[in-house]
Amino acid sequence: MKVIGLMSGTSVDGIDAALVEISGTTLDLRVELLAAETYPYPDLVRSQILAVCGGSRLSMAEFAELDDRIARCFGQAAVQIQTNQAPANLIGSHGQTVFHRPTTPESMGYSLQIGRGELIASIAKITTIDNFRAADIAAGGQGAPLVPKPDAYLLGDKIEHRCVQNIGGIGNVTYLPPQSQADWEAKVWGWDTGPGNSLLDLAVSQLSQGELTFDRDGAWAATGTVCEPLVETWLEQEYFRAPPPKSTGRELFGPEYLQNCIADAAQYQLAPADLLATLTDLTASSIADSYRRFLPRLPDRILLCGGGSRNLYLRERLQQHLPGIEVVTTDAAGIDSDAKESIAFAVLAYWRHQQIPGNLPTATGAKQPILLGDVHHCH
Numbered sequence: 001m002k003v004i005g006l007m008s009g010t011s012v013d014g015i016d017a018a019l020v021e022i023s024g025t026t027l028d029l030r031v032e033l034l035a036a037e038t039y040p041y042p043d044l045v046r047s048q049i050l051a052v053c054g055g056s057r058l059s060m061a062e063f064a065e066l067d068d069r070i071a072r073c074f075g076q077a078a079v080q081i082q083t084n085q086a087p088a089n090l091i092g093s094h095g096q097t098v099f100h101r102p103t104t105p106e107s108m109g110y111s112l113q114i115g116r117g118e119l120i121a122s123i124a125k126i127t128t129i130d131n132f133r134a135a136d137i138a139a140g141g142q143g144a145p146l147v148p149k150p151d152a153y154l155l156g157d158k159i160e161h162r163c164v165q166n167i168g169g170i171g172n173v174t175y176l177p178p179q180s181q182a183d184w185e186a187k188v189w190g191w192d193t194g195p196g197n198s199l200l201d202l203a204v205s206q207l208s209q210g211e212l213t214f215d216r217d218g219a220w221a222a223t224g225t226v227c228e229p230l231v232e233t234w235l236e237q238e239y240f241r242a243p244p245p246k247s248t249g250r251e252l253f254g255p256e257y258l259q260n261c262i263a264d265a266a267q268y269q270l271a272p273a274d275l276l277a278t279l280t281d282l283t284a285s286s287i288a289d290s291y292r293r294f295l296p297r298l299p300d301r302i303l304l305c306g307g308g309s310r311n312l313y314l315r316e317r318l319q320q321h322l323p324g325i326e327v328v329t330t331d332a333a334g335i336d337s338d339a340k341e342s343i344a345f346a347v348l349a350y351w352r353h354q355q356i357p358g359n360l361p362t363a364t365g366a367k368q369p370i371l372l373g374d375v376h377h378c379h
Helices: 043-053 060-080 117-124 133-138 148-155 198-207 216-222 228-234 255-268 272-294 312-321 340-353
Strands: 002-008 014-023 030-040 090-101 110-114 128-130 162-167 170-176 189-195 301-305 326-329 374-376
Touching: 002 060, 002 340, 014 060, 014 340, 030 060, 030 340, 043 060, 043 090, 060 090, 060 110, 060 117, 090 117, 090 340, 110 133, 117 128, 117 374, 128 340, 148 162, 148 170, 148 189, 148 340, 162 272, 162 340, 170 272, 189 198, 189 272, 198 255, 198 272, 216 272, 216 312, 228 255, 228 272, 255 272, 272 312, 312 326
Parallel strands: 002 090, 090 128, 162 301, 301 326
Antiparallel strands: 002 014, 014 030, 090 110, 128 374, 162 170, 170 189
């Protein structure tokens, strides 16, 4: 079956689209990447999304219009990724997260992804599955992260202990024990490690007075010096110490958090490059710290994906915090590191079509495995 995966993460860079051919079910799952592309949002749409994520108020009419604008962008991406390809049979759309409130013992979680699937299906003329998080939340889970099960069957190994570390706007990890272990799937784990690129992009924009939107290759941060006492202080924050299952987003690691970080840094009189180096190290340190706190053992290999995998300084800091562990991208294991997240949602849509549960309760905290996603047929 040919399936399109569509994904836009907390960095709000644009829509990652992947067209894949999928066969098998779980242990015999095979995915061939036929095409992958990132389609940037129009500037107006991106700025509206960031404003909403930052707490700006919208009327319901304005909200509906934004929902439709995003869906049109996703639908157009689905059409374009099929250029010079045989037509796809199915679309799996993650949508654009604009609000995420994790599940707590006192209240059910709430996670809102917009870019409605029924409009994507209408534009692309392909059955579309979206709203993947809701069923997991209804089963008592966090609704995130949802990529650990696709990770387990696409990137697991019979011998190695592996971590798949996505570094998008937020970082999330999937821990993969060897598939040769008895009942190995029940030992797969995953959680959001904390900030990925979200704080870095916000800081770069502020420090460059809007001239830059991100630190290409980590080149600016690489000219600075990490203020280690600051990083140690930040790692005492409650989120980093809380045990999995856990999930987070811009609601925690957003503009207000950055301003608190800048206020904390004032006493050290850091140059802009030093502040950026220190924030970059927070992402690397929070990943390494969470591995040491929560994993049954450190991995033999770390497979990176997402935009942060291209930040050379961030990779260097992560390697320094986890010496002796091989740090490579998922490309080394046969999955395109830029397209890995969109491939995962193609797989989740395929599993929904095949009536195979897509969540891992060990990662989300749900009470049971469950079918994920709402199905919108094209007419």
